[in-house]
Amino acid sequence: MSTPAPKPQGVDEQKVAALVRAIDWLLGERREAEALGLLQQAEALAPEHPLVLHERARRHLATGDPHAARELLERAVSVAPRHLPLWLTLAAALRSLGRRPDELRALDRALTVDPAHLIALLQKAAVLDLMQQPRSAASVYANALQTLAPGTQLPPAVAAHVQHARRRVAENAEALAAAVEARIGPLRAGRSPGEWHRFERCIDRILGRRRIYTPEPTFMLFPYLNNVEFFPREQFPWLEAVEAATHAIREELLGVLSVDQAGIQPYIAYDENQPIAQWKELNHSRRWGAYFLQNEGRRVEEHMARCPRTVATLAELPQVDIPGHGPTAFFSILDAHTRIPPHTGVTNTRLTVHLPLIVPAGCGFRVGGEIREWQVGTAWVFDDSIEHEAWNDSDVPRAILIFDIWNPALTPLERDLVREATTAIGDYYKPEVQSEVRP
DSSP states (O other): OOOOOOOTTTOOHHHHHHHHHHHHHHHHTTHHHHHHHHHHHHHOOOOOOOOHHHHEEEEHHTOHHHHHHHHHHHHHHHOOOOOOHHHHHHHHHHHHTOOOOHHHHHHHHHHHHHTTTTHHHHHHHHHHHHHTTHEEEEEHHHHHHTTTTTTOOOOOHHHHHHHHHHHHHHHHHHHHHHHHHHHHHHHHHHHHHHHHHHHHHHHHTTTTSOOOOOOOOSSOOOSSSOOOOOOOOOTTTHHHHHHHHHHHHHHHHHHHEEEEHOOOEOOOOTTTTTTTTGTTTTTTTEEEEEEEEETEEEOOOOHHOOOHHHHHHHTSSOOOOOTTTTEEEEHHHHHHTTTEEEEOOOOOOTEEEEEEEEOOOEEEEEETTEOOOOOOOOOEEETTSOOOOEEEEEOOOOOEEEEEEEETTHHHHHHHHHHHHOOOOOOOEHHHHHHHOOO
16 A cells, blocks of 8 residues: 655645645646646745655656656655655656666556555556566456456546456467467367366366356355366266156146146245345246245145156155255246346255256356256256356246255265254244244
8 A cells, every 4th residue: 555755854744735636636627827836836845745746747747858757756756665656657757768677667666565556557567568578468467457346437548458458368368278278289189078177167267268166155065065066967877867757847847837827936035125136136026937846845735736747756866855945846937038147055065956848049057157058858967056147038938847956975974964953053043033923
């Protein structure tokens, strides 16, 4: 962080600071004559004050005399080496003089004061580009981009420089990717996608193509489980039996849509006083509807009776069995032109299975850094505690069967422990919740 300039003895510091602020404001209003008058007052009051030297140097730069500006700024930084704006203006003077190594040193001194200063980083990267060091420049540009919070509003000139930084970082990533591919390309020969997948994600992160997502459940995070977005099919030999039942399950869904529309309820149904900003558009909306067969361990008998083949298929699977929490199985119906926003599930001790039943063109699904398209009759298993989202950009609804299963990485003892702990936590809070709603 930049520190204020030191206070020379016998100087009215507040008056100097006030004059400098007024000069800056007048210059911003293009009232140069008035600004010059105040600068003369400041010079008479404290001619060697770093802030006064800075304003004099800025005027020399504006009138095309970088030599005089540099001399004044070097005096100023010798007195106030922790005042970052002095180093930035000195770097500007040195650029005008074509002294790029000295400009780079000035910017490095600015970054010792504030290593995350956006302007200093952008200027340093630009100097490195001018010095024919494009790879180092791209690295510094990447550091500059990392300092920006989402939604940051920037002045037009800075925003343009940031856009240039993004282009340079992307160009460097492509060049680096080509260099890496030249070395590892021969190792791809004869390898299956599954063998290559983990390293591909590793190198994508280095190249800035995709981030690596981790589980962020809203309730229980079980440590040391595999961090996997979509799980390999080979781990779930029963998937083929589920897929073989697709036609029968789809016919039961079509029957539901024909005769029991009333049984479809909004999947998102939070109280209005809960902090659910991401669900504002879908809360209590049938645009994302659910026809539950099992809902957090509760059997919906009427719905199950309508879908006997679906129920029989589910009965053969390792569904989560925690009273009051699982299993859950339902037909998920996403309306036309509807998006489910990025979110995470409650725990990584369970996994989620999708069996696509009605999938128009224009539907997609992302888990972490991987995007897939549903194909009718092709199921997949994913960790819903990793950020995920879905969309239906078509003109008709999309429908899939969703159900949860135990994470196969849990031992039988760990399943028992999770089951009992989850039940104990629910029971602990239950009386208090009931007392709040009792008349």
